Amino acid sequence: MTNLTDLTVAEIRDGFRAGDFSAREVAQAFNANVAAAKALNAFIVDTPEHALAAADQADKDRAAGTLKPLSGVPIGMKDLFCTTGVQTTAASHMLEGFKPTYESTVSQKLWDAGAGMLGKLNLDQFAMGSSNETSYFGNVISPWRRNDGGNAPLAPGGSSGGSSAAIAARLCPAATGTDTGGSIRQPAAFTGISGIKPTYGRCSRWGIIAFASSLDQAGPMARTVTDCAILLESMAGFDPKDSTSLDRPVPQWEAGLSADLRGKKVGIPKEYRVDGLDADVARVWDDGIAWLKDAGAEIVEVSLPHSKYALPAYYIIAPAEASSNLARYDGVRYGLRDLPDGANLQDMYAATRAAGFGPEVKRRIIIGTYVLSAGFYDAYYTQAQKVRALIAQDFAKAFEACDVILAPTAPSAAFGLGENVDDPLKMYLNDVFAVPASLAGLPAMSVPGGLSKDGLPLGLQIIGPAFDEQAVLNAGLAIEQRAAFTARPEEWW
Amino acid sequence: MSSYRIQGATGEWEVVIGLEVHAQVVSQAKLFSGAATAFGAEPNTQVSLVDAAMPGMLPVPNRECIRQAVRTGLAINAQINKWSRFDRKNYFYADLPQGYQISQLYHPLVGEGELVIEADEKAGIAADKAIGIERIHVEQDAGKLMHDQHPTRSYVDLNRSGVALMEIVSRPDMRSPAEAGAYLRKLRAILRYVGSCDGNMEEGSMRADVNVSVRKPGDEFGTRTETKNVNSVRFVMQAIEYEAQRQVDVIEGGGRIVQETRLFNPDTGTTRSMRSKEDAHDYRYFPDPDLLPLVLEDSFIEDCLHSLPELPDAKRKRYVEGLGLSDYNARVLTAEAETARWFEALLAEGARIQKKSEGEVAKASANWLLSELYGALNRLGKTLEDSPVNPERGAELLALVADGTISGSIAKQVFEIMLESGDAPAKIVEDKGLKQTTDTGAIEAAVAKILSDNADKVEQYKGGKDALFGFFVGQTMKAMQGKANPQIVNELLKKALG
Amino acid sequence: MLARWPMSVDLTTVKKIASLARLAVSEDEAEALVPELNGILHWVEQLGEVDVTGVEPMTAVIPNTLRLREDAVTDGNVRDKVLANAPQAEHGFFAVPKVIE
Ligand SMILES: [Mg+2]
């Protein structure tokens, strides 16, 4: 019998429907992998009973002929999604022990579609980070290792690093992620999997712990483009509880998949070819161009002139929103309370927040507070939002000349844990290619493109115009078919 | 013309007042959540997960709250901004679960408007005066902190958290406590006419932040203080008086006024600096990224406009010019929406049953309402809302007088009985036999008896003492137990006296 | 017109901002934050180079306007859920250290 944990979402779904195996067998196999992979620290909470209950329901539904789109498929849930009765922490001490009395819209949609939950996945604290080194519950270790014979622990990317590591290590066939400035795409690239951030507003933000409201967007992570399409169909959809939710029908992305790109134009943004671009990254980008050409697309050069300002604009806007979004963690209604002897209310706030938030979260709250403070608001925040408007205009103009844009996902392959932690700026630069699409709210995905000379995965990023996830997925599929990325980490954990 | 001045050691001071009124919008549910807004519920029962700012909760705005604010703006002739936006005002306090209040700073829903306060000699307001209104914005109310239920703890009730408020910001156009009082009363009347706020200050549905500064007449504005959450007209006037005097004393004593938030103490009528808000001045306003721009269609604004009732100023003008009422009566009748509603119901019913125009029955209706009915309600400690006599019954009573069925004095008796029994006036007149008599024979007999019993007075009358005619009328009416038709009495007396 | 940028932050500013954000910081933490913040702020200040003449700041990521919901009571009456995670709840209230106004 095939190893069930090597199957993709589509294979599990179809095999289960065909009666090749039971949902319970699938759930048990993944539960076992989760339990055996503690060394990766990918999960904050395991929920094997949740996965089994959903599986048993799926087995019953199969017998009754009432199958749902994701019946039989267990997934991992990023611990940024509130789940009823299951601890939800955003990887912060602040929310340790917090058990929501409500279910996020996206996770509820997945359960309604028949999926089961293997556990709550580790992440960068409050989704702030690119390496999963800011979690209160410890670093996630990438299952990947360099081919240099050393065993240096590597970053799985962030903030959805628990998701990326778990999928790459076959602890789950797919997982949810969230992407604020690359948090789905960069970890997908670091671990040789796929992930898509849909158009801003496709997935409801209701019940997802907020980092930066105008940027946060949920999306699926999985090993194939098809799996991403399948998952996204269940996650997306209008939600009246989210004022920024898109009131549009959810396309049938899986049925619409086509790797035939004849008649399509692929834009290559010249500004992304920065001086000193990593040679491996440049090579894989060129491969990607060749593959898309091979799929029938015409390659055109496009210009995104304000690209270099995306990252600084992001590091004003995201911390500003975060400083306000995280003001609710004050020790009054839920979460940690630190009440020193004789402390008054305001002392309690300051002590609680000092004890509850990690250093990166505090750093961003302070930046955000500073840029919004009296006298600086226009110089920083208003200017950043103007630059953001220009960045969105750049994309709009580019999409007059092309259907999708192809770029690297990240400027390098995975780095070692601890390599960038002392220099926040260096860490921020990891998202240089991912952030522009976030600022413009555009759909963007990362698919594996190849390996670096160290034997580590590199991702290719496809960015599409608003609402056109299909174009992004199709280009991703064309690359996937040609890249034939079969590399997987050797099991050491 | 007497303007309000504070006499200081260094001369006269003028007080400059601006009011920021927080008015609770009348709505079933909160501004951004589906929790109820009713007053007086058990703590934390009218709280949704959104109001408690649970992680991942998001605001969705309530159309009715926007509609009511637009209607209010239209009622003060304000500019309605078709493009507005919500901003976050960031500060930490236990009654503010999100750590920010969703409000509108940069692009409020309602812009420039104005409200006219009326001349009031007694209050020292020499002439009608327009008070500028800078803006009305929509925002969330905070929760409530209770300090006296535990020796070392304060308790937080979030029932009010997220209730919709309109913040109505005046220009610093007022110059005396009386003007501020008149402004508040007028604003309250308009809100109640429009129905966008119940104006109930005791329940906190209307409260004012009072901005006060003082200056020598003609000088630049001085530094102002803001006294928060004053919840009655009287207290607002007291707070201004106290604060203005305090500021004069400080300045004349060589000190400086610091811009600060102050708290009013209703027991002492004084204000004091508010410790808890000391460092809350940097609110870091920015557009709420959970919400999109609010764009109003022309049709939405038009619907709001058409839904407005006739407002007090227009009504007063119509009462004077169309109904022929005195300016004073018109003012009293239109000061409160409820009074005008009652009056107009009385008028409509009176015109209907008497088959006359409203103008023809207006004066008698107004007089009766303002003297008889108000007098009775005052005596009974009741208001129009719980009046034992409704407009229909009142109109019936007035009709009985108008058609000569009863006299004015009998009407007073009938009304007293109506107040007690609630019976219809016609039934009371019937049961008690109070119908006015037009039986000439009976009246003639009474006249003959009066004149013979008072032969001396008849002599004097004939000798030129005309004033005695009234005496004969009175005696005759008395003999007839008030039920004689006064016109017939007059005629018969004149005839008999030659 | 280029935005005018403020000067570097100093220790006093860092402490003021931390206090505004209600984050208790030790002297050491505050001192460490000074160069870090200046590094980040200096870096973001390159935005001042961008000519934004006539550009409106972005107000909606995906151009759209606000939906309004109907005025109906659809929520609330969930006190147990509201208080379920409270560090201190008494008599149906959240409890906090006594506040003096
Ligand atoms: Mg105010």
Ligand SMILES: [Zn+2]
């Ligand atoms: Zn306000």
